[in-house]
Amino acid sequence: MSVRELGLPARAAASDMPESITIWEVGARDGLQNESDIVDVGVKVEFIERLAEAGLTTIEATSFVHPKWVPQLADAAEVLAGLKPRDDVRYPVLVPNQRGLDRALESGVRHVAVFASATETFANRNLNSTLDEQFAMFEPVVERARSEGLDVRGYLSMCFGDPWEGAVDPAQVARVGARLIDMGCSQLSLGDTIGVATPGQVEELLRALAAVGVDVDALAVHFHDTYGQALSNTYAALRQGVRCVDASAGGLGGCPYAKSATGNLATEDLVWLLDGLGIAHGVDLDKLVDTSVWMSRQLGRPAPSRVVRALSGD
Numbered sequence: 001m002s003v004r005e006l007g008l009p010a011r012a013a014a015s016d017m018p019e020s021i022t023i024w025e026v027g028a029r030d031g032l033q034n035e036s037d038i039v040d041v042g043v044k045v046e047f048i049e050r051l052a053e054a055g056l057t058t059i060e061a062t063s064f065v066h067p068k069w070v071p072q073l074a075d076a077a078e079v080l081a082g083l084k085p086r087d088d089v090r091y092p093v094l095v096p097n098q099r100g101l102d103r104a105l106e107s108g109v110r111h112v113a114v115f116a117s118a119t120e121t122f123a124n125r126n127l128n129s130t131l132d133e134q135f136a137m138f139e140p141v142v143e144r145a146r147s148e149g150l151d152v153r154g155y156l157s158m159c160f161g162d163p164w165e166g167a168v169d170p171a172q173v174a175r176v177g178a179r180l181i182d183m184g185c186s187q188l189s190l191g192d193t194i195g196v197a198t199p200g201q202v203e204e205l206l207r208a209l210a211a212v213g214v215d216v217d218a219l220a221v222h223f224h225d226t227y228g229q230a231l232s233n234t235y236a237a238l239r240q241g242v243r244c245v246d247a248s249a250g251g252l253g254g255c256p257y258a259k260s261a262t263g264n265l266a267t268e269d270l271v272w273l274l275d276g277l278g279i280a281h282g283v284d285l286d287k288l289v290d291t292s293v294w295m296s297r298q299l300g301r302p303a304p305s306r307v308v309r310a311l312s313g314d
């Protein structure tokens, strides 16, 4: 009998935990942007549709960035055109600038995300701008997107450590994050781009954000798992009241402009934790594992997720 048929993980609620959370699935964007080979449009569409079938309701589908900067996602319009419309799923996309927003609007997108850096060096490496210039680039994007009735998320990268600058001051991260909220982003996703954070830092940053007036309801967390800390960091964030967690099916992921960034927190590992804690999330773990196993066959290597490996024997 499988561990699932035996009713595992056993449920035991912990104190100070939300009743339910939203999982913001980023595998098709954060995962596939980092693949050395370009994945076929048809495979991307099937991946996203299988994720929706598994119960994920927020699936970041792609990015309208410069195709030379991220050739893996140059097919953004084709991917979106291939998806069957569904009322129960939203498909946010990344847009860095006005050109990206134009392209997203042409594809009928309703949810976009701008992505800022908390550090100077990464603003330069990822966006070819300075920390201040990135805001000049985003401002008209956010304003126009909102006037078109779109929802706008703001990502903030390098919140806990930067591969060029080292430790990042939480007060600086909070200041930059508050600018994204003030600009009109409905949510701020705190990125540990290179996966170096530890749980005490998560608490410290959430306190710094509260001190500048950013409400925890407006926050999401986005942990990469480079040093195996993503799940502990998520647990710390949940205890502080965060109710939106980014994760990628199978643990795909990384950032082509941040060396040492590896996969995101695996959605299956997150679901196992949430199931154990009795926190509702709406995802069918078995279908999700099947999807990640299928995707790992398309990519030609096993999924990094521990839960996928344990449940599939892969």
Ligand code: HMG
Residues within 6 Å of the ligand: 030, 033, 063, 064, 065, 066, 067, 069, 070, 094, 096, 097, 099, 100, 101, 103, 115, 126, 127, 128, 155, 156, 157, 158, 190, 191, 192, 193, 194, 222, 224, 254, 255, 256, 257
């Ligand atoms: P740039 O080269 O400075 O662009 O790149 P530019 O504004 O100087 O324009 C140059 C040419 O590119 C122009 O064409 C533009 O039209 C064109 P020309 O007039 O020369 O013919 N162009 C575009 N074409 C298509 N789509 C566009 C676009 N923009 C300009 N959107 C830019 C600046 C921001 C565009 C570039 O740096 C870029 O695309 N960067 C994106 C990098 C990226 O996608 N990184 C990964 C995502 S972030 C991430 O993974 C972190 C996250 O997961 C959170 C975490 O983990 O921390 C979110």
Ligand code: MG
Residues within 6 Å of the ligand: 030, 191, 193, 222, 224, 254, 255
């Ligand atoms: Mg990321």
